[in-house]
Every structure is written in C-alpha cells, then in structure tokens.
Amino acid sequence: MAVLQSKHDALQARIAALSFAPQGWLGAARSDALARLTAMGLPGKRDEYWRYTDPTGLNAVEAAPVTLFDPGDEPAPFSGVDRLKIVFVDGVFDASQSDALALEGVQIERTCDAAEADIHWASALYGVLEARGQSPVQRPFAALNSAFADDGLLIRVTQTPSKPISLIYHHKSMTSDVILHHCIKVESGAEVTILENGAAAARFNHVMEIEVADDARFHHIRAQGRAHTRQAVTHLFARIGRNAAFKSFTLTANGRLTRNDAVLELLGADSVAHVAGAALGDGDFHHDDTVFITHAAERCESRQVFKKVLKNGAVGVFQGKILVKQGAQKTDGYQISQALMLDGDSQFLAKPELEIYADDVKCSHGSTSGAIDETALFYLRSRGVPLRQAQSLLVLAFLAEAISEIEDEVISDDIRQRLQSWLARHEH
Amino acid sequence: MLEINNLHVKLEEEDKVILRGVNLKIGAGEVHAIMGPNGSGKSTLSYVLSGRDGYEVTEGSAKLEGQELLEMEPEARAAVGLFLAFQYPVEIPGVGNMTFLRTAVNAQRKARNETEISAGDFLKLVREKAKALQIDAEMLKRPVNVGFSGGEKKRNEILQMAMLEPKMCILDETDSGLDVDAMKLVAEGVNALRGAGRSFLVITHYQRLLDHIKPDFVHIMAAGRIIKTGGPELALEVENNGYADLLAESV
Ligand SMILES: Nc1ncnc2c1ncn2[C@@H]1O[C@H](COP(=O)(O)OP(=O)(O)O)[C@@H](O)[C@H]1O
Ligand SMILES: [Mg+2]
Numbered sequence: 001m002a003v004l005q006s007k008h009d010a011l012q013a014r015i016a017a018l019s020f021a022p023q024g025w026l027g028a029a030r031s032d033a034l035a036r037l038t039a040m041g042l043p044g045k046r047d048e049y050w051r052y053t054d055p056t057g058l059n060a061v062e063a064a065p066v067t068l069f070d071p072g073d074e075p076a077p078f079s080g081v082d083r084l085k086i087v088f089v090d091g092v093f094d095a096s097q098s099d100a101l102a103l104e105g106v107q108i109e110r111t112c113d114a115a116e117a118d119i120h121w122a123s124a125l126y127g128v129l130e131a132r133g134q135s136p137v138q139r140p141f142a143a144l145n146s147a148f149a150d151d152g153l154l155i156r157v158t159q160t161p162s163k164p165i166s167l168i169y170h171h172k173s174m175t176s177d178v179i180l181h182h183c184i185k186v187e188s189g190a191e192v193t194i195l196e197n198g199a200a201a202a203r204f205n206h207v208m209e210i211e212v213a214d215d216a217r218f219h220h221i222r223a224q225g226r227a228h229t230r231q232a233v234t235h236l237f238a239r240i241g242r243n244a245a246f247k248s249f250t251l252t253a254n255g256r257l258t259r260n261d262a263v264l265e266l267l268g269a270d271s272v273a274h275v276a277g278a279a280l281g282d283g284d285f286h287h288d289d290t291v292f293i294t295h296a297a298e299r300c301e302s303r304q305v306f307k308k309v310l311k312n313g314a315v316g317v318f319q320g321k322i323l324v325k326q327g328a329q330k331t332d333g334y335q336i337s338q339a340l341m342l343d344g345d346s347q348f349l350a351k352p353e354l355e356i357y358a359d360d361v362k363c364s365h366g367s368t369s370g371a372i373d374e375t376a377l378f379y380l381r382s383r384g385v386p387l388r389q390a391q392s393l394l395v396l397a398f399l400a401e402a403i404s405e406i407e408d409e410v411i412s413d414d415i416r417q418r419l420q421s422w423l424a425r426h427e428h
Numbered sequence: 429m430l431e432i433n434n435l436h437v438k439l440e441e442e443d444k445v446i447l448r449g450v451n452l453k454i455g456a457g458e459v460h461a462i463m464g465p466n467g468s469g470k471s472t473l474s475y476v477l478s479g480r481d482g483y484e485v486t487e488g489s490a491k492l493e494g495q496e497l498l499e500m501e502p503e504a505r506a507a508v509g510l511f512l513a514f515q516y517p518v519e520i521p522g523v524g525n526m527t528f529l530r531t532a533v534n535a536q537r538k539a540r541n542e543t544e545i546s547a548g549d550f551l552k553l554v555r556e557k558a559k560a561l562q563i564d565a566e567m568l569k570r571p572v573n574v575g576f577s578g579g580e581k582k583r584n585e586i587l588q589m590a591m592l593e594p595k596m597c598i599l600d601e602t603d604s605g606l607d608v609d610a611m612k613l614v615a616e617g618v619n620a621l622r623g624a625g626r627s628f629l630v631i632t633h634y635q636r637l638l639d640h641i642k643p644d645f646v647h648i649m650a651a652g653r654i655i656k657t658g659g660p661e662l663a664l665e666v667e668n669n670g671y672a673d674l675l676a677e678s679v
Contacts, residue, residue, distance in 0.1 A: 373520075374481065375518050376518050376519075376520045378479075378480050378481065378502060378518075379514070379517075379518035379520065380520070380528075380531075380532075381479070381501070381502035381503045381506070382478050382479070382480075382502050382503075382505075382506055382511075382512055382514075383506055383528075383532035383535075383536075383588060383592065384503050384506035384507050384532050384535045384536035384539065384592065385503060385531055385532055385535045386501075386503045386535060386539075387501065387503065389531070389535065390503075393523055393527075393531065394520070394522075394523070396522070396523075397520060397521060397522025397523045397571075398522060399522075400522040401522070
C-alpha cells in the first residue's frame with residue numbers, strides 16, 4: 001500500500017535532521033526500521049488509533065519549546081527506594097550522575113557501545129518486538145524510534161538482582177527532542193524491577209522492548225515527568241513466555257500530550273500481563289493510553305486498569321484491546337478504564353475492544369466516567385473531614401485499583417504520596 | 429444542648445416545602461425520640477441539621493450550645509459535636525474503614541486544636557469499641573460499608589459515634605432492618621455513650637428500640653411539624669393505635 005504523498009513529505013521533513021548510524025547489527029536493525037517507517041509514513045488524524053489524539057505536535061519537525069519544571073523541595077520519585085541509578089540528561093547517558101553500571105545478575109550496556117560487536121544478544125530484540133507490534137495496528141513513532149534513537153540501554157537479567165534499576169530522565173534544555181530506546185531481556189527464572197521517572201525532554205519518544213522468558217518476572221513502575229507543556233510518545237513492546245509475569249504501572253501527572261502504547265504478547269501458557277495507569281490532568285492536558293494485549297497461549301491472565309482524574313478541560317483517552325487467538329483457551333482477560341471528572345469541562349474518550357477466537361474464555365471490559373460521589377462526600381464531611389481532604393480521599397479511592405497493581409509496598413506508597421501532593425496542589 | 433426554632437425547609441430544586449415550623453429543645457443529657465409516618469420529614473430534619481446539600485432553610489434557626497448550626501459547613505458541625513447516624517449508611521469503595529475512622533477522629537481533633545491521636549492509641553481504642561459492637565477485624569479492614577449487611581452498617585454507624593464522642597447524637601432509624609439481637613447490641617452501644625451530658629435524638633418507628641433506649645420525651649412529627657409531645661407513654665400509644673388518632677386530633 002502506497003503511503004499518501006502528504007504523509008511521505010511530512011515524514012521526510014520530520015527525519016531530515018535526525019542522524020542515522022548505519023554500522024553493525026544495530027545499523028541493520030535501524031535500516032529495517034527506517035524501511036518500515038517509510039512504508040507507513042507518520043500518523044494522521046484519520047488513522048483509526050489517532051482519531052482521539054492529534055499527532056500534529058509529535059509530527060512537527062521541531063519540538064515545541066517548553067518551560068522547565070521546578071519541583072521545588074519535593075523529593076524526586078522513588079527517593080526512598082534502594083536502587084541502581086542511571087541518569088540521562090536531555091536523552092544522553094550521564095556517567096557522572098549515574099551509579100556504576102554494575103549489578104550482580106545483570107549486564108547493562110549503552111546501545112551505542114554494543115553496536116560495534118559482531119554478534120549481540122540484543123540483535124534478536126532491537127526493533128524485532130517493535131516490528132511484530134506493527135501489525136495489525138501501525139505504530140509509526142515506534143519505528144521512527146528504532147531507526148533514529150539517540151541513546152538507550154541493553155539490559156540482560158540472568159539472575160534476580162538485589163535492587164531495582166532506576167532510569168532517571170533529567171530535562172535541562174527547553175527544546176530538547178529526545179529519542180530513547182531500551183531493550184530488556186529477563187532470562188528464565190529471574191525477576192527484575194525497572195523504575196523510570198523524569199520529564200526527559202520537551203518532546204520525548206521512548207521505546208522499551210522487553211522479553212520475559214519462561215518463569216521470569218518483569219516489573220515496571222514509571223512516573224512520567226510533571227513539566228506542563230512537555231510532549232511524550234512511549235511504547236512498551238513485550239513478548240512473554242510460559243509461567244511468566246509482566247507488570248507495568250504508569251503515573252502521569254501533567255503534560256500537554258502523552259501517548260502511552262503497550263503492546264503485549266502472551267506466548268506461553270500460564271502467564272500474566274498487567275498494565276495499569278493513573279493519570280492526573282488539570283487544564284492543557286491530553287493523555288492517551290493505547291493498549292493491545294494478545295493472548296496466544298492457554299490459561300493466561302491479562303489486566304488493564306486505567307484511571308484518569310480530569311479537570312479544567314483536560315482530556316483522557318483509552319483505547320484498549322484484548323485479542324484472544326484460536327487455542328488460547330481458559331484466557332482470563334479483564335479491562336477497566338474510568339475517568340473521574342472534577343468539573344464539567346473535561347472529556348474522556350474510550351474505545352474498549354475485544355476480539356476472541358477461542359470458545360472457553362472469560363473476558364470483561366468496562367468503561368465509565370463520572371463526577372465525585374456527592375453522597376460519599378457528604379458522609380465524610382458529616383464525620384468532620386474537611387471538604388478538600390474528603391475530596392482527596394475519594395480521588396485516591398478512585399485510583400486505588402490501579403495503584404494496587406504495584407506489588408512493592410515502598411514503591412506504591414511513594415506513588416500514593418505523589419498523587420496526594422498533586423491533589424493538594426490542584427485543589428479548586 | 430440543641431435548640432430548633434420555627435424551622436422551615438424546602439427543597440432547593442423544587443417548590444416542595446418539607447418542614448413547616450419545627451420547634452424542639454433538647455437539654456444536656458436528655459434523650460428525645462421522634463416518631464411519625466413515612467414522609468413526614470424526619471430524615472430531612474436530620475439532614476438539614478447536619479448540613480446536607482439540596483435543602484433551603486427559608487426560616488428559623490438551629491443552635492447547638494448556642495452556636496448557629498445552619499451557617500456552618502457540615503465538617504464544622506461535626507467538629508462542634510453533632511453526629512448523625514444515617515438511615516442509609518453510605519458505601520465508599522476504595523476507602524478502608526480504619527482509614528476513614530482515623531481520618532475523621534484526627535480531623536475533628538485538629539479542628540478543635542487538639543493533638544492527633546497516635547497510631548497505637550487509635551488502634552487500641554478502635555479494637556476495644558469494635559469488640560463491644562461485635563465488629564471483627566475483617567470488617568474494620570474492608571472499605572467503608574462495602575459488602576456490609578444492613579445490620580453491620582448500622583453497627584458501623586454506632587462505632588463511628590463511639591469513636592467521635594459527639595455531644596449531640598441523632599439516630600435516624602438505626603433500628604430498622606435489625607433483628608432483635610442486633611438491635612440490643614446497637615442499644616447497648618448507645619446506652620454506653622449516655623451520660624457526660626451527651627444528648628440524643630432518636631428517630632424510630634418502633635416502640636421496641638425505646639424499650640432499650642429509654643427516652644425522656646417523645647415527639648410525633650407529621651407533615652413537617654411536631655404535632656404532639658409527651659413522655660414515653662406516647663410511644664406506647666403509637667405502638668397500639670397507630671398515628672391515625674393523633675393526626676385527626678391535630679387537624
Ligand atoms: N432530596 C429530596 N428530593 C425529593 N424529595 C425529597 C427529598 N428529600 C425529602 N423529600 C421528600 O420530603 C418528604 C419527607 O421525607 P423524609 O424527610 O425522608 O421523611 P421521613 O424520614 O419522615 O420518612 C417526602 O415526601 C420525601 O419524598
Ligand atoms: Mg427517614
């Protein structure tokens with residue numbers, strides 16, 4: 001299928017200034033990605049999964065400048081967590097601010113350092129899961145990322161490490177336009193937790209490809225940067241083996257535009273894939289979660305739990321699909337997307353989809369949007385809880401199901417704390 | 429303790445008048461009962477006193493120890509010592525019962541410039557009060573009233589009252605839907621709180637509850653007014669003859 005001329009032109013303009021490194025196995029992967037990208041072009045407003053989210057700002061040749069976010073004396077996310085810290089500044093790895101890339105049971109390399117090798121384990125992953133994720137739905141920004149990523153890590157987990165790996169994305173330049181691409185392989189029997197936080201850039205394109213082997217467990221908790229005018233498009237691509245677990249949670253507070261895609265494939269029996277998000281938006285905020293979970297094996301469980309708190313014209317989008325392939329019997333698929341509107345101006349657009357080709361499956365989906373429960377609010381106040389505090393309590397209660405997807409209590413408390421302070425700052 | 433004068437209330441959204449000049453004076457340490465047919469305005473009175481939205485006071489006043497309640501926010505009324513045990517206790521998914529109780533206790537303490545209760549002391553206190561009401565640890569952990577039976581919800585109201593130690597307690601049909609044993613438990617919970625100058629306004633349809641919580645005065649409410657006031661014998665009269673005679677008398 002030929003790409004529309006306008007899309008093609010837009011793409012050429014978009015990538016003209018990007019640097020392309022053709023060397024080694026990585027060069028080959030990048031060339032493939034560029035070919036994919038050229039064949040599809042950049043997304044347009046008429047594309048099925050871009051109807052609710054305008055890609056213009058992401059397609060633009062340059063990133064719109066942003067005001068840098070000053071967190072004041074507020075502690076950074078995950079401050080209380082013992083972790084291996086790896087810092088990127090405007091998308092470039094910064095060794096001086098990072099811990100040594102050494103953690104027992106884990107190999108960590110920068111992708112650019114590994115590109116010279118003749119053969120590398122990551123060549124079976126880099127761009128490969130992204131390419132699989134291009135069908136049946138095209139994801140041009142992910143292909144663009146594979147082709148042009150500036151930096152990123154290759155993380156191979158052979159044994160369960162003693163602490164989480166924390167990727168921190170500092171944002172220093174008002175116009176930074178950053179493309180990061182990470183590959184993570186969790187070998188059989190190992191378990192790892194990856195933390196991510198920070199505004200990263202004025203415009204951030206992020207891809208993480210994750211292979212979760214048989215009997216392995218992967219946890220991902222991310223707090224997206226609070227800068228108000230930043231734009232971000234992120235993709236998680238995961239291939240999940242037998243008796244394995246993939247769990248990802250994202251907190252998004254603020255941001256003019258956020259598009260988070262998760263494309264997860266359950267390929268071995270008895271595995272779980274959970275993806276959850278809590279999004280908080282006040283004013284110029286557009287937040288889109290687009291999820292595609294494929295059940296290709298028996299007795300797997302998937303959960304999608306997305307909660308959005310919206311006010312002052314903020315927009316929330318959820319597009320979630322469960323595809324149950326033939327033979328994926330005893331699938332248990334659950335999907336819930338809900339918005340809590342703190343005023344009448346906000347908007348929530350949801351597109352839940354089920355596509356099922358097996359007969360013995362249990363799948364449910366639900367989507368709601370509503371205001372704070374006035375009766376519950378009065379009940380709390382009648383017990384002496386002040387209005388603002390009562391509202392916060394009810395908002396947190398609304399988000400509780402998503403937060404409960406985080407297994408680690410120290411981390412979930414950290415996230416809850418951040419939600420609370422956001423609510424305190426955004427009281428009406 | 430509580431002094432209601434010529435209280436007139438209509439619905440905010442409609443031109444429907446519900447209370448048409450209620451007068452009621454409850455002294456410190458007294459127990460008053462209000463009985464009356466369904467729809468006579470008993471719940472409305474309790475909601476208006478506690479500050480629920482949706483009602484408009486067109487005339488009159490309601491003072492707690494001399495302070496005008498009707499101008500206060502609901503949380504301020506609670507802080508000065510008013511408590512309503514709801515006819516239909518509210519379910520709050522996602523908020524644990526313990527969190528709810530502790531938040532409420534500390535919010536009231538803060539409003540009164542008292543120090544917050546420590547986690548340890550709070551736990552001890554809740555366990556002790558819950559035990560008396562046969563509320564188990566499991567119920568304390570669950571979200572507020574979610575999945576509670578009717579009786580459990582009512583006992584949970586009494587637990588909140590016991591924890592908050594209000595001065596003026598309004599119980600809106602706390603006995604309805606309870607079996608005899610549950611009602612005894614609730615009555616014991618209430619009686620344990622009597623004394624120390626604490627006053628009660630008990631709204632009920634049944635003499636039964638008043639056998640356990642002995643009222644000093646019984647009022648009959650009809651069509652938004654208190655049409656008759658008497659002693660405990662008035663409740664017996666209602667039990668035996670219904671409201672028909674009383675209503676006819678008042679016309
Ligand atoms: N929020 C409301 N909206 C509409 N009607 C109401 C509302 N609150 C009370 N009413 C009406 O006011 C009258 C008194 O109700 P209520 O106070 O609940 O009586 P009681 O508790 O004595 O049974 C009833 O006719 C009831 O339908
Ligand atoms: Mg009633």
